Amino acid sequence: MEKLAIRASRPSVFCSLPGLGGNSQRRRPPSDVFLKLPAENRKIVANSASFHSISAVNVSAQASLTADFPALSETNLKERRVNGKEKAENIIWHESSICRCDRQQLLQQKGCVIWITGLSGSGKSTIACALSKALFERGKLTYTLDGDNVRHGLNRDLTFKSEHRTENIRRIGEVAKLFADVGVICIASLISPYRRDRDACRSLLPEGDFVEVFMDVPLHVCESRDPKGLYKLARAGKIKGFTGIDDPYEAPLNCEVLLKHTGDDSSCLPRQMAENIISYLQNKGYLEG
Ligand SMILES: Nc1ncnc2c1ncn2[C@@H]1O[C@H](COP(=O)(O)OS(=O)(=O)O)[C@@H](OP(=O)(O)O)[C@H]1O
Numbered sequence: 001m002e003k004l005a006i007r008a009s010r011p012s013v014f015c016s017l018p019g020l021g022g023n024s025q026r027r028r029p030p031s032d033v034f035l036k037l038p039a040e041n042r043k044i045v046a047n048s049a050s051f052h053s054i055s056a057v058n059v060s061a062q063a064s065l066t067a068d069f070p071a072l073s074e075t076n077l078k079e080r081r082v083n084g085k086e087k088a089e090n091i092i093w094h095e096s097s098i099c100r101c102d103r104q105q106l107l108q109q110k111g112c113v114i115w116i117t118g119l120s121g122s123g124k125s126t127i128a129c130a131l132s133k134a135l136f137e138r139g140k141l142t143y144t145l146d147g148d149n150v151r152h153g154l155n156r157d158l159t160f161k162s163e164h165r166t167e168n169i170r171r172i173g174e175v176a177k178l179f180a181d182v183g184v185i186c187i188a189s190l191i192s193p194y195r196r197d198r199d200a201c202r203s204l205l206p207e208g209d210f211v212e213v214f215m216d217v218p219l220h221v222c223e224s225r226d227p228k229g230l231y232k233l234a235r236a237g238k239i240k241g242f243t244g245i246d247d248p249y250e251a252p253l254n255c256e257v258l259l260k261h262t263g264d265d266s267s268c269l270p271r272q273m274a275e276n277i278i279s280y281l282q283n284k285g286y287l288e289g
């Protein structure tokens with residue numbers, strides 16, 4: 001058994017080819033793929049012009065190899081895919097010596113996710129800001145993941161078609177979960193128009209740690225606010241697939257906090273709405289260690 005080092009064009013590739021012999025996965029510097037192969041198979045792989053097609057990056061050009069490597073058969077590859085993409089194997093969870101409860105004790109609060117959903121212009125970012133400020137003043141640590149902002153970085157490869165929105169929400173849900181694990185009160189404010197996607201994020205967290213806040217503001221109110229002029233563009237047909245205009249928004253059925261637009265200025269003040277969320281957190285014990 002020998003090791004083959006082959007340069008791959010993509011960074012951080014961890015190669016895993018079950019059936020090719022032993023533990024074929026090694027952590028290596030980016031752009032190197034290391035394989036342990038039985039000597040008799042080495043030639044086939046080394047001669048393959050599209051080697052990294054079998055290196056967990058791109059499986060489309062590997063058909064000719066499947067005869068030699070049954071582990072790469074179509075059925076097997078299907079089993080190794082998640083959401084149509086190939087899934088890494090042989091990854092093992094490492095426990096940390098400091099646990100979530102230690103961090104929560106340190107911070108004197110409990111990690112959770114405040115998920116603010118609603119139409120564009122419903123006031124998600126405003127309430128997220130008011131909430132983080134009010135909690136900060138009480139000595140509580142928050143971090144806000146705003147849909148618009150995350151789309152400038154982590155999610156800059158995503159558009160607004162439905163499968164991209166789903167991926168946007170999934171990634172933000174996973175990041176929010178990490179923040180909650182740190183012990184931080186993570187405020188995620190994004191339209192997140194599909195119930196199924198929000199429920200999927202809820203299911204990532206322990207019971208109670210996902211607090212869904214619905215900005216229940218009628219479309220005509222959001223449209224009259226239109227701070228970015230996007231509704232106007234959508235009505236003019238210049239933006240396609242705009243939520244509430246020609247793309248769906250599915251309101252929550254059972255959210256933890258409902259912030260309903262009543263038209264009454266005093267109860268609809270962002271600061272007052274933030275206090276409603278804080279009361280909820282206080283009652284549930286999230287503001288103590
Ligand atoms: N087609 C379309 N539909 C809805 N919104 C659009 C669209 N194109 C751009 N924008 C702007 O992007 C912001 C929404 O991003 P999100 O990440 O929150 O959306 S989603 O959760 O993936 O649906 C949203 O920000 P907010 O107004 O703060 O909600 C818009 O400013």
Ligand SMILES: Nc1ncnc2c1ncn2[C@@H]1O[C@H](COP(=O)(O)OP(=O)(O)O)[C@@H](O)[C@H]1O
Pocket residue numbers: 118119120121122123124125126127225226227268269270
């Ligand atoms: N509670 C509120 N009452 C009145 N206007 C509000 C309220 N919350 C937000 N706004 C205004 O509505 C507009 C959209 O708010 P924003 O927080 O950007 O919404 P979203 O993040 O949902 O798009 C802004 O001009 C903001 O000042």
